[in-house]
Amino acid sequence: MSAPVPLLAQAAAVLRREIAVERAGREALVTTAPFVAAFVVLAGLAFGPAPQQLAVAAGGTTWLAVLVATVPLARTVAGTERAEDSWDLLRGLVAPGALFAGKLLATWGALLLTAALAGGLVAVLFDVPVLPQAIYGGVLGTLALAALTTGFGVLVATGSRRRGLMAALLLPAGLPALLAGTQLSTPGVAVLPWALLVTVYATAVLVAAWAVFPVLLEE
């Protein structure tokens, strides 16, 4: 029998597989990038054209786009795998911890790119600066949302729950990331309380998702 693969090495293999599958199929890209671009442009039209109004709405627009993008992204965690009958093989080969870590990292990467795309478009179209604290909030906020997306993605895909539940589960649970991310992206807002909120929230969600993930895998 082959020696067991260390958890980190197996998580890295899962991540490489996720990247390879995305490069081949571009599922996450085509489901999120056009949506985020359209969302930001439409938000600009809705909130503009006054610069003051756009500046106020900029942070919220970015984070609403990121939060709502978690819903289609969640399907790439396990839903598509089940639809293609590859989930059982993956589960059979990979330990739950490594599966969680690999899927989490892949989802986090996708959300970081989503946040960068949304934030970049907002900065250009709304003519607002990107604040340093917004980057801190972006990194931790997307990490928390990635943990939620990974957990709920598996929960909905492996159980008898309907896919329509995804938005009802994900969007309220991601509210702290939306609030903290928005405030950290807005000039003139006190940084510390919101930075603390997103830090505590990301830590709590990550620990909780890690703890319950093996249970979520059970059918």
Place this chain on the structure above:
Amino acid sequence: MTAPGDQRARGTRPTDEVAVRRATPLRPPATDAAAGGGAAPVLRLSGVTRRHAGRPVWVPVDLALAGGTLTVVTGPNGSGKTTLLRLAAGLLAPSSGTRSCAGTALYLRGGAGLRTAQTVRAAVTGTAALVGRGEAAGGALAALGLDALADRTVGTLSAGERVRATLAAALACRPAVLCLDEPTAALDEGALADLVTVLDAARADGVALLVATHQPAVLLPRADAQLRVEAGRVVRR
């Protein structure tokens, strides 16, 4: 999960006993032995039951599979074949009883298991890399006659080709047990013959095969045991 080890639950009470006989001497695996070299079972279910929504799906079952054997599971639709295979693979946790497996047990439904957007080569290599055996992918592709198809995407393969590609990925991972759920369903005669050849090779490598099928005729002559399943219990043969 399917990781090596035991899954235990309370209330072990075996009723059906299935002793898997060995029809041919076990050939030692080519390299590191996933299935073990002796007669000891690589997979054992002891008094395993499964309940779903409070309703018993499987009565207590004992099952022991030795490496290098083929066990064919037959039975009508809804009789519990898939549940038995998923219990054996560790994808379903027993409601009671214990499961032990000396190695990795894999479950494949209908011969599928690879991401359709990837090329065969990328899918097989990526799958084998999950257990640190990415270098074994090339050999598995060659052994299953997939070299000519290696650069095609999985989604463009025929049913028979897809079964072979999935088996290449699974066998490159060197599992101890391979549970195949209806692998023959969409296969023509030629693809069936290919499947039989692949399964023979897997047995020769020491893999214990547990195959559920509605078309047992082609597999039964080479099987070490047949399990007839009805209403969540094994009917001895």
